Amino acid sequence: MEITFTPIGLIHSPFFKLEEMPIQPAGAFGVQGTIDLYPDYVAGLQDLDGFSHIYVIYHLHKSNGWKPRVIPFLDKQERGVFATRAPHRPNPIGLSVLKIESINSSQISVSNVDILDGTPLLDIKPYVPQFDSAQDIRIGWIADTIQQVKNVRTDRRFSG
Amino acid sequence: MEITFTPIGLIHSPFFKLEEMPIQPAGAFGVQGTIDLYPDYVAGLQDLDGFSHIYVIYHLHKSNGWKPRVIPFLDKQERGVFATRAPHRPNPIGLSVLKIESINSSQISVSNVDILDGTPLLDIKPYVPQFDSAQDIRIGWIADTIQQVKNVRTDRRFSG
Numbered sequence: 001m002e003i004t005f006t007p008i009g010l011i012h013s014p015f016f017k018l019e020e021m022p023i024q025p026a027g028a029f030g031v032q033g034t035i036d037l038y039p040d041y042v043a044g045l046q047d048l049d050g051f052s053h054i055y056v057i058y059h060l061h062k063s064n065g066w067k068p069r070v071i072p073f074l075d076k077q078e079r080g081v082f083a084t085r086a087p088h089r090p091n092p093i094g095l096s097v098l099k100i101e102s103i104n105s106s107q108i109s110v111s112n113v114d115i116l117d118g119t120p121l122l123d124i125k126p127y128v129p130q131f132d133s134a135q136d137i138r139i140g141w142i143a144d145t146i147q148q149v150k151n152v153r154t155d156r157r158f159s160g
Numbered sequence: 161m162e163i164t165f166t167p168i169g170l171i172h173s174p175f176f177k178l179e180e181m182p183i184q185p186a187g188a189f190g191v192q193g194t195i196d197l198y199p200d201y202v203a204g205l206q207d208l209d210g211f212s213h214i215y216v217i218y219h220l221h222k223s224n225g226w227k228p229r230v231i232p233f234l235d236k237q238e239r240g241v242f243a244t245r246a247p248h249r250p251n252p253i254g255l256s257v258l259k260i261e262s263i264n265s266s267q268i269s270v271s272n273v274d275i276l277d278g279t280p281l282l283d284i285k286p287y288v289p290q291f292d293s294a295q296d297i298r299i300g301w302i303a304d305t306i307q308q309v310k311n312v313r314t315d316r317r318f319s320g
Contacts, residue, residue, distance in 0.1 A: 003164065
């Protein structure tokens with residue numbers, strides 16, 4: 001069974017190639033970008049200006065294929081793909097928490113952008129940590145390398 | 161341009177109809193469910209047992225159609241759909257932060273489940289708050305009703 005989605009806009013950023021990108025919003029602090037919604041969807045932005053952050057869900061459109069185990073950017077050994085944020089996934093869906101700088105008609109100016117320029121947008125949701133009820137959080141293998149998230153950049157390993 | 165995804169498993173929960181469901185994980189504290197991965201994807205679960213929580217991304221498969229403005233469960237007035245988590249969205253993609261209770265081969269036992277039984281799973285990502293770099297968070301119109309998230313249940317407004 002297949003599920004079909006349609007892009008609702010495009011994400012623009014300073015990143016025009018898959019290498020040398022920040023690997024998460026935490027590594028893209030202050031990096032500016034824009035989300036340009038297609039006209040059919042602009043009315044859905046009402047009330048969003050009261051929120052500081054959004055979940056941005058997008059199509060990792062340059063990701064081709066996947067493997068059950070990958071060597072993620074933060075590590076030197078293979079990990080199960082679902083224990084990583086690697087872009088080569090069975091369904092190449094990206095998720096970033098971005099900061100809203102301003103909203104102007106069809107365009108949202110955002111910061112902390114770790115997304116490739118021209119990426120198709122699938123959904124925007126308000127970021128409400130109180131909804132998640134997550135406490136006593138453990139972050140597995142990433143605990144050993146989390147300090148590197150601000151400095152590590154992408155390389156060619158998922159460009160193929 | 162259309163984007164096609166394929167379910168990687170199914171989510172099972174105690175919720176068999178769209179009404180009387182919790183509206184977010186914070187309203188589903190302790191509610192147990194399971195994520196059953198299809199065989200092709202089970203090897204991707206390696207290393208996930210070190211994490212306490214996951215992002216679960218799924219197809220809101222009972223959602224038909226959308227409108228740019230909706231009256232969300234937490235409110236009595238219309239809001240732009242992208243300023244809500246309402247299921248009637250241009251691309252009906254659901255996002256929940258669930259707690260991992262245990263992992264057994266192809267099955268993840270989870271809690272805080274606010275998801276309909278039989279929902280198609282699209283992706284699992286480790287929940288790593290340090291990746292998001294979100295500070296000084298404002299939650300817009302939801303600030304007035306956030307206290308209700310634990311008690312409000314769904315009704316028929318998005319069942320059509």
